[in-house]
Amino acid sequence: MAELIDPAARVYAEAIFEAAQEAGRVEQVDADMRDFVASLAGDRSALQSLLSPAMPPDAKKRIVAALLKDAEPVLRHGMLVLVEKGRLPLLHDLSVAFAELAAREEGILDVEVTTAIELGAADAKRISKRIQDATGLVARLDQKVDPGIIGGLVLRARGVLLDASVRRELEEIHRAMITTPLPVGSDA
Numbered sequence: 001m002a003e004l005i006d007p008a009a010r011v012y013a014e015a016i017f018e019a020a021q022e023a024g025r026v027e028q029v030d031a032d033m034r035d036f037v038a039s040l041a042g043d044r045s046a047l048q049s050l051l052s053p054a055m056p057p058d059a060k061k062r063i064v065a066a067l068l069k070d071a072e073p074v075l076r077h078g079m080l081v082l083v084e085k086g087r088l089p090l091l092h093d094l095s096v097a098f099a100e101l102a103a104r105e106e107g108i109l110d111v112e113v114t115t116a117i118e119l120g121a122a123d124a125k126r127i128s129k130r131i132q133d134a135t136g137l138v139a140r141l142d143q144k145v146d147p148g149i150i151g152g153l154v155l156r157a158r159g160v161l162l163d164a165s166v167r168r169e170l171e172e173i174h175r176a177m178i179t180t181p182l183p184v185g186s187d188a
Contacts, residue, residue, distance in 0.1 A: 009093030016078040016094075017101040025072050030102035032071040036079070037095045039067060050088055057083055100158075109137040114144040114154040116166075127153075 020029040040047045049055050050063060060083045068076040082088050103110055111131060113119070119127070124141055131139035146154075149165035156162075 005093045005097050006090055008087065009090040010097045012078070012082060012087065012090060013094045013097035013101060016074060017098055017105075019074045019078070020072070020102075021105070023072075023074055025074060026102050026105050029072045029075045030099060030106075032068070032075045033095050033098055036068060036071065036075070037091065040091070050083075057086070060088065103140070107137050108140050109135055109157055110140050110142065112142045112144060112156040114146050114149060114156075114165075116145070116147050116149050116151050118145050119143055131155075131157075 016029065017026065020026045040050070046063060046067065050060050061080055064079050064083055065076065068079060079091075082090065082094070099110070102108075109131065113124075113127060124143065128139040128141055131137075149167045150170070151166040152164045152169075154161070154163045154165050154168075
């Protein structure tokens with residue numbers, strides 16, 4: 001969310017998305033993409049091998065094909081093209097761009113919710129419902145805890161920030177106190 005994504009990664013993401021749409025498999029490709037990126041994040045040696053300029057492209061293709069043997073063919077072919085073109089370093093940005101496209105297709109709004117304490121299930125459900133009522137989209141919450149916000153919450157979705165935290169309110173009061181001129185003749 002609100003990340004700067006390499007334009008080339010967006011092009012690849014859109015191509016894979018269109019192929020997934022034509023196949024009627026957007027949701028499955030999205031899930032497989034998330035699994036693939038997570039598996040690489042958890043396997044440093046495979047990730048280093050795939051990103052190494054010393055590794056021959058054919059070896060990289062074999063690694064990708066093995067990692068995606070059970071994945072949706074649209075994703076497997078897209079990743080093999082990425083390897084063939086030497087564009088595998090775009091994978092993170094591509095996965096973020098694809099997730100955005102898939103979420104829009106599926107009517108989902110990814111929302112980062114930051115609170116001072118962890119939300120209970122009932123509170124998370126109530127926030128999701130309010131977001132859905134306001135946007136018409138199903139809210140998929142990514143919950144974060146930051147005690148520094150003191151109270152309230154901060155929402156981020158599609159590059160939009162809604163800061164309803166106590167910290168922000170205190171900062172506004174502080175800013176107003178130091179920038180508001182005192183009346184003439186005041187002893188303060």
